[in-house]
Every structure is written in C-alpha cells, then in structure tokens.
Amino acid sequence: MILVLVGPPGAGKGTQAKLLCSRFGIPQISTGDMLREAKRAGTLEKRYLDIMDSGGLLPDEAVIGLIARRTVEPDCGNGFLLDGFPRTVPQATALDELLASQGGRRIDAVLQLDVPRPLLEERLIHRRTDKRSGQIYHLVYNPPPPGAELEHRADDRPEAVSKRLDAYDAMTAALLPFYEEKQLLHRVDGVGKPEEVTHRVLSAVGRSGSGGE
C-alpha cells in the first residue's frame, strides 16, 4: 500500500503517520525527518539548513533525490507512507514517474488533514519532540513524561511558523487539484483527539479500496 499524507504544518501528519504505519506494517518516509537527521549528522548543506530553519521549502530536486533513494530500500517492498512529500506539482509528477519506474507502482490514496490556522499555530508553538525516541508531544494536549530529552524545532518559532503556513497555502493551490483530478484525494477533518482523527483516516483509506476500516 502506498499512502500520501498532506496537510499544513501542525496538522498532525507525523502523529498520524506513526499510528498508520504501525497499523499497516509499512515504513513512514518523512522528508522533514530525513532533513532534520541530515542536519543533526552535519551533512545538510548550509543553504538548505538556512531555508529549513526559516520555514521555506527546499528546491524540488533536493527532496526528490531523497525519495528516489529511500523508496527502493528493502523495507519499502510492501509499500510505504509518505509524510510531507510531495509538496509541489513537480514533486508529485516526479513521484508518479518514480513509482512507474519501480515496476508500475501507484499511489493508493492521498489523505489531506484539514485543521484551521489558529489551531495549527497553537499546536506548533507548543510542540516538543523527544530526541531519543522521535515521539511527538504537545506541552498542553499531550505532555511529555518526566526525563524526556526534548527538542524545540527551530522552525517552530512564531515567525517561521507563519512563513510555513503561508508556503503551504501557496503550494496547495496547485497540488490538491492535481490529486483531486486523479480521484486520489480524501479530505479528513484533523480536529479532535489523535485517535478520532486516525479513525477518520482509516475510513478514508477503506473508501479508497485499499483496506482499513
């Protein structure tokens, strides 16, 4: 099964991706996580680091290469869930070509998480991630346990959050119609408890004919 999760920063893509991947036994492929990993390892080019931390989008070719390499790894044989990729029409077109070149694979469903902007800002500014486990917390809704080694993302500062939300609005103007035309797009209400959102996502996957509830 090949699933794509789209939605604005803070919509809960990472949170839902972890739940869905464990349910379907497929790996999560998050371009954001891969880039942050490269940043920690000191292998991310400085110009990309600056773009990321300020809330901008990297050039398409930088992320397409990451996906091309990752999707041919052995654990992707039964499918995968893409979180945060594609974000632009050229990325979506490159993904279709890539999948076609991998023996005619196809996307099963594109799931768009909808959350109003004021709630997104509130979620992002209070997000913390455990450096060791990658677990995502929210200081108010899902507080971290004592002893967690917390990280506050550079792009979760209010000025970067605002830029990321604007970039998403500009991007979806073209990306969502691209998938709507292909009849792959499912809009899911992302407001509510994470498990309620998961239930809605699973229903949408089921409606796509790919399994789930």
Ligand code: AP5
């Ligand atoms: P990326 O890491 O993909 O960030 P993003 O899309 O901005 O998404 P986030 O990770 O911020 O949010 P999320 O939707 O995963 O929400 P989460 O589950 O954490 O990308 C980062 C950067 O990398 C980009 O800005 C860009 O520079 C670069 N990049 C990445 N991919 C790229 C690409 N394809 N092209 C170009 N550049 C690219 O949840 C957020 C918070 O809300 C958490 O605190 C969580 O606990 C809480 N929460 C989640 N669900 C709920 C709920 N139901 N109720 C209450 N709280 C909730």
